[in-house]
Amino acid sequence: MSPRQPHxxxxxxxxxxGTALAxxxxxxxxxxxxxxxxxxxxxxxxxxxxxxxDKRLPQSESLVFADKRAQRPxxxxxxxxxxxxxxxxxxLQDDDAYFHGVDAAGKPIARMPVEVDAALLARGEERFKIxxxxxxxxTGSGNGVVIQRGRxxxxxxxxxxVERLKDSxxxxxxxxxxxxxxxxxxxxxxxxxxxxxxxxxxxxxxxxSQAAKIDDVPAADRGKILAAEKEGM
Amino acid sequence: MSRFLFPKWSNKVLPLxxxxxxxxxxxxxxxxxxxxxxxxxxxxxxxPEQPVPFSHKLHAGDMGMDCRYxxxxxxxxxxxxxxxxxxxxxxxxxxxxTSPNLAKVRESWKSDVPIEWVxxxxxxxxxxxxxSVHLSAGVGCESCHGRIDQMPIVEQKEPLxxxxxxxxxxxxEAHLRDPKDVTKMGMLEASQKSGQPMARPADLRKPVPxxxxxxxxx
Ligand code: HEC
Ligand code: HEC
Ligand code: HEC
Ligand code: HEC
Ligand code: HEC
Ligand code: HEC
Numbered sequence: 002m003s004p005r006q007p008h009x010x011x012x013x014x015x016x017x018x019g020t021a022l023a024x025x026x027x028x029x030x031x032x033x034x035x036x037x038x039x040x041x042x043x044x045x046x047x048x049x050x051x052x053x054x055d056k057r058l059p060q061s062e063s064l065v066f067a068d069k070r071a072q073r074p075x076x077x078x079x080x081x082x083x084x085x086x087x088x089x090x091x092x093l094q095d096d097d098a099y100f101h102g103v104d105a106a107g108k109p110i111a112r113m114p115v116e117v118d119a120a121l122l123a124r125g126e127e128r129f130k131i132x133x134x135x136x137x138x139x140t141g142s143g144n145g146v147v148i149q150r151g152r153x154x155x156x157x158x159x160x161x162x163v164e165r166l167k168d169s170x171x172x173x174x175x176x177x178x179x180x181x182x183x184x185x186x187x188x189x190x191x192x193x194x195x196x197x198x199x200x201x202x203x204x205x206x207x208x209x210s211q212a213a214k215i216d217d218v219p220a221a222d223r224g225k226i227l228a229a230e231k232e233g234m
Numbered sequence: 235m236s237r238f239l240f241p242k243w244s245n246k247v248l249p250l251x252x253x254x255x256x257x258x259x260x261x262x263x264x265x266x267x268x269x270x271x272x273x274x275x276x277x278x279x280x281x282p283e284q285p286v287p288f289s290h291k292l293h294a295g296d297m298g299m300d301c302r303y304x305x306x307x308x309x310x311x312x313x314x315x316x317x318x319x320x321x322x323x324x325x326x327x328x329x330x331x332t333s334p335n336l337a338k339v340r341e342s343w344k345s346d347v348p349i350e351w352v353x354x355x356x357x358x359x360x361x362x363x364x365x366s367v368h369l370s371a372g373v374g375c376e377s378c379h380g381r382i383d384q385m386p387i388v389e390q391k392e393p394l395x396x397x398x399x400x401x402x403x404x405x406x407e408a409h410l411r412d413p414k415d416v417t418k419m420g421m422l423e424a425s426q427k428s429g430q431p432m433a434r435p436a437d438l439r440k441p442v443p444x445x446x447x448x449x450x451x452x
Pocket of ligand 3: 135146147150151286287288289292293304317321322323324325326329330333334335336339
């Protein structure tokens, strides 16, 4: 037996140990599963000391209040600092035209108290598609996806471009968005005041565009529209 | 009295023991922790059962609702709030008013006690994260949450580990799009497949994500 070779018994013993180890590794891998498998169990934190600190995060649970909300409901008589406007009347929400869409006599104002520019219209279009399209459809026809799939829960709303709504003052549409009307829910909680005015401006655009004639389109762009119409769009 | 002599092969016990014993065992431990000891194993795939069987696939996917209808603070705040019961009742006051799946929603509406949704994505409290910064820079929801519009139950798709945050912070280009499109789904996959970057106006400011510790640990 050459001195460089390990003893045969040792050789086989270490081979056996190696096999056992390999088997153990393979088995534990099988038991532990692969990364990224779906699980309902909360994640394990190996060193969790600072992961859950004794502070209350937004929408977390509190043991102090009966309704368990750590985030307290906002008192309607307060003004959040981040909502503050430069203008004092706006800061205190005394500006009835801006915050409620009504004049001093409490009547809906005819024209919105914000300047209409391209940026406002673009904002209005985006917000309309987020908040109004589910029911009113992108065009305002009233046949949105929620009306289609709502199993008759909602009656189909009026098209936003009917004459009555075209003639209604801006303040009234603002009020419909804020407080809702008949079957329509109010959106004061989800849409801030400045966005509600932007949406009003977009409703006016939809009303215009539904009655638009080809002569209203700048001459340079008419060709494109006529071509698209021919293709049956 | 004969002296006891260790046989010659016993010189090999120690080195061989290291080689076949501690070596593999150590490797197994290191490999095991490497593979199983990180967020990629612990967190990815977390999909808790929620108190109400709310489906993003139905609402955001099939019905095409925009994420911001419900997660309305996401563009302005650090926190992307889960909607209050009132948001559900906008529609469910009229739609499916007798469905047993919505019983908890109606109960919460009546009693004014919030539904106890289970938080899925959860960073440790010492890490600072802000949704609004990422959205205004043009990082879409799907970069961090995956295809929510295809999930009947929300599942965590990304590890949300520090390494994962930094991978993007070092080279965000592949994830940037027009900030108008942040809630659109499927753009990232399409861009990865075609190798073309997502549409983004050229005149936008180039974002500079923080890589220093105090950016995220403040
Ligand atoms: C959940 C579905 C739904 C959503 C979302 C919705 N509406 Fe409506 N809306 C309705 C229904 C239903 C009516 C018909 C109300 C009625 O008279 O019963 C209506 C009516 C209206 C009217 C006509 C009110 C009148 O004077 O008759 C306006 C204007 C209007 N909606 C604007 C909006 C705007 C702007 C938005 C987006 C901020 C919006 N709606 C979002 C369902 C909805
Ligand atoms: C109809 C309302 C609604 C819409 C639309 C909606 N969500 Fe949600 N979302 C919820 C509710 C309710 C929860 C909490 C329950 C849950 O986790 O399923 C939630 C949870 C989530 C979570 C997990 C939060 C956590 O606890 O970690 C993510 C991420 C999310 N939504 C992203 C999105 C994205 C992205 C979209 C747009 C594609 C979207 N949501 C659209 C209502 C909505
Ligand atoms: C914009 C309207 C709208 C909003 C907001 C909305 N849903 Fe729905 N939801 C629907 C419609 C429409 C259906 C039925 C779709 C279908 O089956 O075709 C539905 C179906 C459901 C169902 C399935 C019920 C069943 O019996 O099959 C559940 C559960 C549900 N919604 C929960 C919620 C919760 C929770 C919220 C609030 C986070 C919410 N929804 C917000 C419109 C809405
Ligand atoms: C850059 C990555 C990133 C992007 C982009 C992103 N999120 Fe998140 N989101 C996170 C992380 C990280 C958390 C966990 C935050 C925590 O626990 O503090 C989270 C948590 C949430 C939650 C749970 C509530 C909260 O804030 O903890 C919701 C809901 C959510 N995201 C929705 C969205 C929606 C909707 C979008 C797109 C409009 C979006 N997210 C885009 C990374 C992202
Ligand atoms: C998909 C890409 C991406 C991922 C993933 C990502 N970020 Fe970012 N993050 C950005 C970009 C882009 C900016 C730069 C914004 C700018 O310059 O306007 C940024 C900025 C930030 C900022 C700076 C905010 C401020 O107010 O200065 C913080 C903090 C941050 N990210 C934290 C995180 C954390 C924590 C994670 C992981 C949970 C994360 N980010 C994951 C892309 C990403
Ligand atoms: C892009 C944001 C970001 C930056 C920059 C960053 N971190 Fe982190 N860090 C995180 C997040 C997110 C976690 C939590 C990861 C997790 O869930 O395990 C974390 C976790 C940690 C932890 C705890 C690890 C553990 O598992 O206990 C330490 C320590 C740490 N970071 C140190 C640093 C140091 C030092 C730097 C600067 C070199 C740094 N971080 C820079 C986002 C960041």
